[in-house]
Amino acid sequence: MSGLGGAWLVAQREIRERTGARTFRISTLLILVIAFGAVAAATILPDIVGQGTPVVAVVTSDVNDTFGELLDDGSLGTEVHVVLVADRDEARRMVANGGAVAAFYAGPSLIFDREADRNISALVTQAYRLATLPDVLASLDLTLEEAAPLVNPEPIPITLLNPETADGERASEADRGASSAAVVVLLLSLTAYGSWILNGVVEEKTSRVVEVLMGALRPWQLLLGKVGGILLLAVSQIAIGIAAALIAISIFGTADLPAIGFRVGAFAAAYLVLGLLFYSFIFAAAGATVARQEDAQAATMPINITLIVIYFTSLTLVVSNPDSLTARVLSILPVSSPLAMTPRIGVGSPPLWEIALSLTLLILSIGAIVNLSGRIYAGAILSTGPRIGLREAWRSARETR
């Protein structure tokens, strides 16, 4: 079989055999569940774990409508949820068992459990003052209009000496979360698909099937077909993950989703595909130098260690300090940019030219890596005996050309 046709046959086999295997179906299902679940969790979780609106129990008989409304509708800044209860005992019980953060009854009296929440206390105080204001004013014989300047003074104008631009906005917890999650997903994907390729190449070599294949194929056709087939599967799994996330968004709504999620998601996907292209050929070349399945891990140790180091640096240094020199260098070098640029984009805001440079270098280096790995692969895949060194593989490829 000649040219790309041969490579396509190899890719088709790869796709057919892997999609038929249980591991593939399970991993696809897992991706679907995780992507869907992540969106659902980001939307629902705040409501479940304490971060939701605090509840204040108020004894019905002790307040007028204005007080409840002022607290409930958020017009005083912080939103609280008012629950009306019948008597003081019930209000105290709710605070004691965690059903409410605070309880209020006439006295006036504000009850907390262990510790007073200053925000709530200020809020309730102000609501109480406003709600009782008409009565106070009436006792002083003033109308509401007359008292307005006293009660609601014009705010003092504020001037910032060093106003923070939108660019320099401090990273929120959500930004960090999304960026860290992206780094974890990127590392897992690179190593998981990398190991598919590694094991596929090693299996062909150790089972000697490669000798039969070489009767009909050139090494580059086999390499391209194998990597191409697995990358197609990887991309479709990633697409399935994205689709599941989008479906979850359409179900749960986007209101509560951090806006940063979309930008990080888009860049993570782009860097994932390019990073996979970059690393999968390296994994294939490493696999070709191996003579036994047991040696496979040893052969890819340098690659895995490199990835892990970049991973930890990205998780710590880049996320906490996205504009440091290290973060900038890591996010531009092709070896590390697939892992390091996405969190930079999520947490900081790298200049456009740095992103463009990072992507350009990555794409250019993929071309070089394909050439280099292709040659090592061709030189090593037919070697017999013990593990073959990179230099030896390189030389042997030159000789067989």
Add this chain to the structure above:
Amino acid sequence: MLELTDLEKRYGDVRALDGCTIRAQPGRMLGLLGPNGSGKTTAMRSVFGLVHLDRGAVHWRGAPIRPEERARFGYMPEQRGLYPRMRVRDQAIYFARLHGLSTSDAATAADHWLERLGLADRATARVEELSHGNQQRVQLIVALAHQADLLILDEPFSGLDPIGVAALGDVVREQAERGAAVVFSSHQLDLVEDLCDDIAIIHRGRVVLAGELDAVRAASPSRYVHASVVTDGAAATWHAGIEGAETMWERGPESRLRVPNDANPALLLWAAQAAGEVRFFRFEPPALSDLFMEAIGAAPAVEVPA
């Protein structure tokens, strides 16, 4: 015609091939013989570019092999090569496709050969689930399902029971009759003798004897006498005084002798009859195993009766 000319391959200090020259004709079967490590496998691998030769040329139809010609070859490596977890029929189709058959032709060929070699009921089994003999059958199908012009089979019969040997032997023989050039190696010399048109014996990386089997046998400087002669006990053996005779082995009244090829069978028979009662007497050109031993210069295997 396949021509391997003056091949040389060194692995460090070891010369796997040392001026090895082999010819294989379409429509004929060439048996490649030689002790372990003599270079048979290296020579076969060279046809598929699996060996980087230090010297020599591999030609097909008078010119270096082009990739599209190589795709019309079939190869059965000594250490089998199949995808262990791939299903039998899928595997056969895949390799036929790689060798240029369309999807439907590949499926037809796969089904034909699975049926022919008795694997139709194992079509959906994974290769690793098959017995050794059945894996060997699949390996043969992979090598020939695309109607290969040249079949290179490295030890295709090793480890097979006699029924398997007969089945695979028939199939391979048919391929030669169809017009394919077939080269195979084997240590089962009687089998090679039955199947082959031509032989080449390799020793230490070079061919020490080659040609049409019958011609090679006829050209041998030796003839063999296999006889059973019951003497009355007093005389030693019936062949003690025969000039140039060499005893290959002796067991009771039965013995096998090597004599020069110009020895007169009538005189030998007369000597045997003179010594005692001749139960059988055979005068014959060397068997392939004799040629093999002669060619590699090994000492004749003398069996001493227990």
